Amino acid sequence: MALVSLWQDRHPARDLEQQPVEGHADVVVVGGGITGLMTALLLGRAGRSVTLLEAEHVGHGTTGRSTAKVSLLQGTQLSQIAQRHAADVVVDYVVANTEAQAWVARFCDDHQVDVQRRPAYTYAHGSRGRTAARRELTLARRAGLDATWQDELDLPFPTAGAVRLDNQLQLDPMELLHALAEQATAHGVRIVEGARVLKVRSEDRVRVETESGTMVADRLVVATNMPILDRGGFFARAHPARSYGIAFATDQPRVDGMYLSADAPSRSLRDVPTADGSLLLVGGAGHTTGRGAPESTRFDSLRRWTAEHYPGARETHAWSAQDYVPAHALPYVGPLVPRQERILVAGGYSKWGMTNGVAAALALAAEILGGHIEWARVMRTWSRHEVSGAPEHLRINGEVGFEMARGWVRPLRPASEGPQEGTGRVRYDHLGAPTAEATVNGHTARVSAVCTHLGGIVRFNDAERTWDCPLHGSRFGPDGEVVEGPAVCGLRRA
Ligand SMILES: Cc1cc2nc3c(=O)[nH]c(=O)nc-3n(C[C@H](O)[C@H](O)[C@H](O)COP(=O)(O)OP(=O)(O)OC[C@H]3O[C@@H](n4cnc5c(N)ncnc54)[C@H](O)[C@@H]3O)c2cc1C
Ligand code: FES
Structure with a gap:
């Protein structure tokens, strides 16, 4: 079976129309995922001339392979942030994600993108997970989320309780991306697919070189998940986390919410409505890219687990994707290098980019258009928040040095x-x-x-x-x- 995500299979790439990469734009955006497309749309709506350059096609990257829960309950992400930052940072993070989620809900409503509302759960397999989930509940409530505790879950395997947050969203990320692309184009954004950016020179303007031509811009937004430009050294402050997704047809009742485990084995569950009933989407088995046990064994572990708990489930799609997890547990959104606003970057969403990518786009557009968003400070590159990740940077780079030598x-x-x-x-x-x-x-x-x-x-x-x-x-x-x-x-x- 080819490893294509369910969403990419539903929305195959169109034949690429050869478009020249030339001339000038107010802003060039690199990357046709959720961050890049939404940034381009916001800037296009505000009357800026925008060209979006995508190396392959819209949705080729992580967004097109996401589990696409648009949720404010994010596993134990608030605990990760609280370990490194003050309480007000956790609150601002939740505010940023809440605004982003509301933006997605409005956009989908306005443009007929199908969305399902489901409760989100952070559930525990055992006592360690229960402690972690309890901590997350406390933090979520402190940050203003209406989260509750539930002891019994409607799942076919033993659990030790869960945090529950009602009324969260799930969708088909390719459907969302195509609607964003359509709206961006309607607002004058030029989307050029098959244009891999190879080099960027920043002089009085930014020169962007691709395989198929060169163009200049006043501002550049690099929305390639991990920035392709090394100058900011973001690659040394985040690690690439690869994980796996498999969709199954099953005769069992549809899973009644969006689940993510707080402890091992790491498992993510959601349903996917189709014309023929509901599919079960199982995710997990993550690891740092290029390290650890062979990748085929990761799929095997998800298949074995599903066969045990959902007997008779028939695999329809299997795929894999990666996202970057920054040492300081917050996204990085802002200048590539300190005090130079011409080139902006965004990424590092720790597998929660369906809201954080949207928040990043809101922050980037505000920055370029001269606005101010209070919560954007928690995501800002080169801020004091990033320093809190210093011990973790050392660990990441120690591992990188070891892998290099090995x-x-x-x-x-x-x-x-x-x-x-x-x-x-x-x-x-x-x-x-x-x-x-x-x-x-x-x-x-x-x-x-x-x-x-x-x-x-x-x-x-x-x-x-x-x-x-x-x-x-x-x-x-x-x-x-x-x-x-x-x-x-x-x-x-x-
Ligand atoms: C397995 C998995 C499940 C996930 N599930 C969820 C979830 O349920 N909820 C949630 O909120 N988040 C989830 N995430 C995270 C979320 O999907 C990502 O954070 C988000 O999609 C990242 O979006 P992006 O636009 O920054 O990057 P991408 O979607 O990766 O887009 C970047 C684009 O840049 C292009 N590009 C790269 N290099 C160049 C270049 N040199 N020139 C031109 N273009 C280039 C790529 O082709 C790509 O299309 C998940 C992540 C993974 C790995
Ligand atoms: S990705 Fe940095 S050395 Fe290979």
């Missing part, structure tokens, strides 16, 4: 035959250069194993048949082409 010193023996179908390996070539070779669909390709971002050694992902970098999460196809950044250039041909 990739280069691992004994890599030359081999005479190509790898078997669906497998890949890294070995030294006759000149001593690390070479990645994989056989996919009967074709063996050999490329450099050195990541073009900052020199990590890539690892073969046996589920998606890609080369994944364990340092900052760049991913490449078997022939070396970029699948996702922060890298912008493919692996060199060996």
Whole structure:
């Protein structure tokens, strides 16, 4: 089965219309996910000339593979924030997300995007999870959310209670993105797909270079999840968290809410209404990209778990995606480098970008249009809040250093035959250069194993048949082409 998300399968990419990348725009936005499209729409509505450049097609990135709960109850995210920040930061975070959720609800209502209202749950498998969920309940209530505790849950496996927040939203993220793109276009935004940004120069204006041309802009918004520009060093302050989703047809009653576990095993559940009844969406089995057990075993663990608790469930779609988790547990939204407002970035949503990406777009548009949003300070890049993540930065970079060294010193023996179908390996070539070779669909390709971002050694992902970098999460196809950044250039041909 091809690894395509349920949403991307429902809304296949249109054939790309070749559009030139040239001329001038007030603002160039890079990235056709929720952050980029919504920023472009807000700026287009305000009368700015905007061009959005997307490397592949709208929804190619994480938004098109999201579980798409638009929820203010976010697992134990408030606890993560409260561990590092003062109580008023938690409150501002909730206010930001509440405004974002209301914006999505209004937009979907105005533009006929289907939305379901469901209770959200942060549930516990056992006593540790119960303690964590209880803590989240306290924080949620302190921040003004009308959350309650529920001891018994209507789930086919043992649980130890849950926080519940009623009236949250879930949707099909590709339907939302296409509506955003349509509205943006109606407000004069030019959306150019198939335009990967390779380089940016900031002089008196910003010069944006792509594979298919160059254009200039007064301002640039980089909404590529992890910024593709290294100058701000965001890659060193967040780790790439990859996780897995599988949709199932099942004869059991539809799951009655949006669930996320507070303890291991990490599991996310929601329903997806279809013309033929309801699908069950099961997510989880996350890990840092390019590290740990083989990716195929992550899908297997979700399949086994579902077969045990939802016997007879029939798989319809399986896919995987990644989001970035910043050390300071808050999104980063603002200037790429301190005190230079020409280039803005946004990302680091810790798997809660369906609201945080919207909040980021509101904050970015306000910044560009000269407005002021009080809560935006908690997400601001280079603010004092980011400093609170310093010990975690050290841990992240310690792990990155270890992975870097391990990739280069691992004994890599030359081999005479190509790898078997669906497998890949890294070995030294006759000149001593690390070479990645994989056989996919009967074709063996050999490329450099050195990541073009900052020199990590890539690892073969046996589920998606890609080369994944364990340092900052760049991913490449078997022939070396970029699948996702922060890298912008493919692996060199060996
Ligand atoms: C498995 C999973 C489940 C999730 N579930 C939820 C959920 O239930 N609720 C929730 O709130 N959040 C969820 N999230 C998080 C949420 O989906 C993301 O935070 C959000 O979609 C990120 O949006 P974005 O616009 O910043 O990035 P993306 O959607 O990744 O968009 C970035 C775009 O930039 C493009 N791009 C990259 N490099 C370049 C370049 N060089 N030039 C031009 N374009 C480029 C990419 O092709 C991509 O289309 C989940 C995340 C994961 C991984
Ligand atoms: S992603 Fe940074 S070195 Fe590979």
